[in-house]
Amino acid sequence: MSRMTKKNIIEKTLQIGFFTLLSRVFGFIRQMLMARYLATGITSDAFLTAFRIPNSLRKIFAEGALSAALIPTLVQGVKKDGKDAASKLVTLSFIVIEVILLILCAVIWIYADAVIDFVVPGFSPEQHAPTVPLLKVLIAYIIFISSSAVLAGGLQAVHQFTIPASAPIILNIIFIACLILCSFYNLPVIYLAYGIIFSGIIQTVLHLTGYFHAGLMILRPDTKTWKNFYQVLVKFFPCLITMSIMEINLLIDGQFASYLKPGSITFISYAADFMRIPLGVFAVAFSTILLSHFSRVLVESPKRLSFYLLESIKMVTWVSLPAALLMGFFAYDIFYTTYYSPRFTLYDVQQVSSLLQAFLCGLTFFSLNKILVNIYYAFHQTFIPTLISVCGALINIALNYLFMGSLQAFGLVVATSISAAIQTVLFVVILHAYFNFKIHLRAFCNFLMHYLIQLTFVSTVFYGLYWAIIKAIEANTGSYSHLLLKTFFVWLWVAPLCIITIAALYLTRRIFCIKIYYLK
16 A cells, blocks of 8 residues: 555545544534533533543543554555555454453443542542442443444555444434433433443444444454454554553543542533543544654655655644644633523633633644654654653643642643653654654754744734734624623634634745745
């Protein structure tokens, strides 16, 4: 199978990004309804904690680590031996991983009380009691979603990204439907948990259908398959930490937040979900494509790999910086116009918007780490990124202790962003020192200098237009000014202004001497 071209990479990234954006839009609606249904307090903390456990296991076991370990091996198998080899490896991986997760889920179900005590040790008995039955239902979610992830690995190895990218949309649609029903009929939150399990079953069926449609099959593994699977396992266990470090850090934050006042876990969860919108729409989508691309480049043209890394880092920085600035600027408006209600107060809005801004300070580093770790995996090196990730988690814990007392939940989020920045530096330094990998630091600094100048210019124009529009609305719309400035209708003019700003960055990039390979 030939190497993906620049056009293929951008097209596939946009394809995944589009479906991810749709998923995030539905996810936004889901979060808005959830805030109204659960409010902020004991019930919301209980549900979000119970759901975070299988959801984090999904991201740790079933997505990041599994993709990083499985996809490069599947790519090599398809290239050398065709789809049958990939089908055998997917079959074996499916059986082994599902057996392991079934055992894990059984243990968690039996010892649910102890698991909750470990995950949120600061929970009071009133918080602990409703969390346990929710966990016993929701833990089954990992079984179905991990099945989808294994099948998605096979699809991505043959350049089929549509179903893996669109499946979360189905999950969110079902989630929204369950929230509407639970709110309308005032049902207990346990019914929402059962709805999530149903959505996991639907995702598995969808991936299985796409898997067969792509020409892949369920085949008996042979001796070579077991050898390839051993290679996957060797990479898989170190990848558990490296590819899932953000989830691990959020779990750590949750442990610390459980000692804070009720609602802190909810605030961090909502802020993290919004931060994941730009992270998932571009950085995760882009890194998903690059994982298989880097693996092929290393085999076919290894000297070009440093060039592709430079251009990938430039591309991620070019996208993530304005996304962070715009979302940070409108953080309060985002939550005020969508979440504010009698059950989600102005205090709640202020708290979660400040946490979102703290998360966005680390957005570029979160995004860059997604790309940098793929270089290590292209070299089939898992120990070093695992060691770096462990260092990042330890730094996060130390900073949590340092910041939590004075800054509360805000300090926990700041600690997570700082640890991500330190990991980025370690990834780059060790990549150069250990592999003698050319980093092109001067070229990146030159790009960054020109880009910051462009951002300053465009941001100044944006800020001027923003306040000019506000003054025009206040002067000319009379009683309707409140509607256009303090309600959801504000996005009727803010959204186009943001789109114009992004377009200005794209159209003026050559004026500011900004050259990015993927944008040519």
